[in-house]
Amino acid sequence: MDQVLEYTPIIISGTITTIELTVASAIVALIIAFTVGLSRFSRFAAVRVAAVIYLEFFRGTSAIVQMFFMFYVLPLLGIHLSPLLAGIIACGFNLGSYGSEVVRGAIQAVPRTQHEAATALNYTSYQKFRYILLPQAIPVMIPTFGNLLIELLKLTAVASLITISDLTFMAQIIRVQTALTLEPFLVIMVIYFVIASCLVAITDFIAKKIAKGRNLTIRKGI
Amino acid sequence: MNWSWKVVYDVLPQMLEGLVITVQATIIGALVAYALGLILAIMRMSNSRIISLSTYWISEFIRRTPLLVQLYFLFYVLPDLGIFLEPLEAGIIGLGLHFSTYTSEVFRAGIENVPTGQWEAAKSLNYRPYQTMRYVILPQAIPPMIPPLANYLITMFKETPLLSAITVVELFNAANIYSNSHYKYLEPMTLVGLFFLIVSVPSAYIAMWLERKYQRRYARNH
Numbered sequence: 527m528d529q530v531l532e533y534t535p536i537i538i539s540g541t542i543t544t545i546e547l548t549v550a551s552a553i554v555a556l557i558i559a560f561t562v563g564l565s566r567f568s569r570f571a572a573v574r575v576a577a578v579i580y581l582e583f584f585r586g587t588s589a590i591v592q593m594f595f596m597f598y599v600l601p602l603l604g605i606h607l608s609p610l611l612a613g614i615i616a617c618g619f620n621l622g623s624y625g626s627e628v629v630r631g632a633i634q635a636v637p638r639t640q641h642e643a644a645t646a647l648n649y650t651s652y653q654k655f656r657y658i659l660l661p662q663a664i665p666v667m668i669p670t671f672g673n674l675l676i677e678l679l680k681l682t683a684v685a686s687l688i689t690i691s692d693l694t695f696m697a698q699i700i701r702v703q704t705a706l707t708l709e710p711f712l713v714i715m716v717i718y719f720v721i722a723s724c725l726v727a728i729t730d731f732i733a734k735k736i737a738k739g740r741n742l743t744i745r746k747g748i
Numbered sequence: 749m750n751w752s753w754k755v756v757y758d759v760l761p762q763m764l765e766g767l768v769i770t771v772q773a774t775i776i777g778a779l780v781a782y783a784l785g786l787i788l789a790i791m792r793m794s795n796s797r798i799i800s801l802s803t804y805w806i807s808e809f810i811r812r813t814p815l816l817v818q819l820y821f822l823f824y825v826l827p828d829l830g831i832f833l834e835p836l837e838a839g840i841i842g843l844g845l846h847f848s849t850y851t852s853e854v855f856r857a858g859i860e861n862v863p864t865g866q867w868e869a870a871k872s873l874n875y876r877p878y879q880t881m882r883y884v885i886l887p888q889a890i891p892p893m894i895p896p897l898a899n900y901l902i903t904m905f906k907e908t909p910l911l912s913a914i915t916v917v918e919l920f921n922a923a924n925i926y927s928n929s930h931y932k933y934l935e936p937m938t939l940v941g942l943f944f945l946i947v948s949v950p951s952a953y954i955a956m957w958l959e960r961k962y963q964r965r966y967a968r969n970h
Contacts (some may be wrong), residue, residue, distance in 0.1 A: 585946045585948075586945045595941060679814075680815065684910065697817070726812075
């Protein structure tokens with residue numbers, strides 16, 4: 527254990543990288559989730575089809591394959607991404623596809639009468655989503671987004687395979703340099719657990735905050 | 749950067765061998781996940797608070813830490829403790845253990861969703877616990893579980909490339925090994941992506957079809 531303590535600085539730097547990677551890809555994933563999710567309601571068939579293709583492509587191929595593709599194949603096509611950027615994009619694009627289904631499901635779960643009321647009041651499509659559908663759909667999305675955030679955190683571990691020095695990568699370095707196995711992996715598992723538990727606490731807090739005074743019952747998942 | 753069919757013919761046989769390993773890992777891993785998930789669900793519903801709470805936190809720990817790190821743990825730590833596993837065995841145990849924490853929620857929800865009146869009816873008919881489970885509870889609890897369990901099977905299939913990190917030569921690793929020794933990344937990586945799409949997109953639609961089928965039956969009976 528003392529030997530592992532010597533490596534505290536690199537574990538801390540790995541933790542910071544993991545958190546950075548998680549936060550940055552969460553932002554990418556959120557933007558994609560709403561863009562793709564809302565595109566499913568477009569009046570243009572081409573936009574709807576494009577959204578489905580995106581969804582099936584990124585949900586259907588494995589995240590690790592997408593990451594390796596971005597890291598090894600894109601440079602051959604003239605697109606050079608730094609490992610960190612490739613990691614952020616791969617994690618964000620992958621989780622964004624799952625998130626888009628959450629957005630779509632939550633909007634569809636808003637009762638039909640609300641959609642009809644918006645039409646009856648002659649709301650434009652922008653007004654309908656902005657003032658009627660999204661305010662009711664977003665609280666429903668939060669718990670599932672919380673679960674996806676944990677999945678995202680776990681996905682960032684895969685980024686260690688494309689040379690990003692996150693927690694998992696650091697544990698491997700310690701293992702190779704000290705020949706210790708139990709200690710480094712146990713330490714980083716506990717760190718992952720603590721980060722994940724913080725994320726759970728944050729999403730629970732947001733869910734409670736947003737549901738307050740809205741007379742909504744928050745369900746787990748959709 | 750040109751697509752070369754020669755590379756495709758070259759790598760395809762190795763990838764097909766890898767696909768066999770992938771399918772094996774998925775199916776055996778899923779069986780482990782289902783069996784272990786059922787045990788976890790029963791322990792979670794135990795009347796003893798100690799058993800139920802410790803099961804909860806162990807499940808949460810497994811669920812909130814990355815599968816990749818758990819695989820490293822099984823692969824590097826167990827041999828130091830005197831337990832020697834083949835890479836594929838470690839991979840299957842890792843997959844099964846990780847996803848059992850997800851399937852246990854499916855089992856628990858399925859059993860808890862059977863109305864209490866059914867338990868009471870079985871009791872008033874003087875059914876033994878075995879008869880209650882076999883003839884009253886399980887026939888109602890199992891059908892709604894099938895679609896989510898099928899979905900986890902697809903998820904596990906997409907997670908199998910992680911086994912490459914512990915030297916299992918499955919579909920992705922077969923392609924990766926070829927890529928690294930021939931410096932050809934475009935074709936093998938694209939093929940891996942295609943393989944995953946070909947399997948997981950149709951299976952996702954089958955899972956959706958199952959969901960609709962069992963929802964309809966549920967709606968008719970209630």
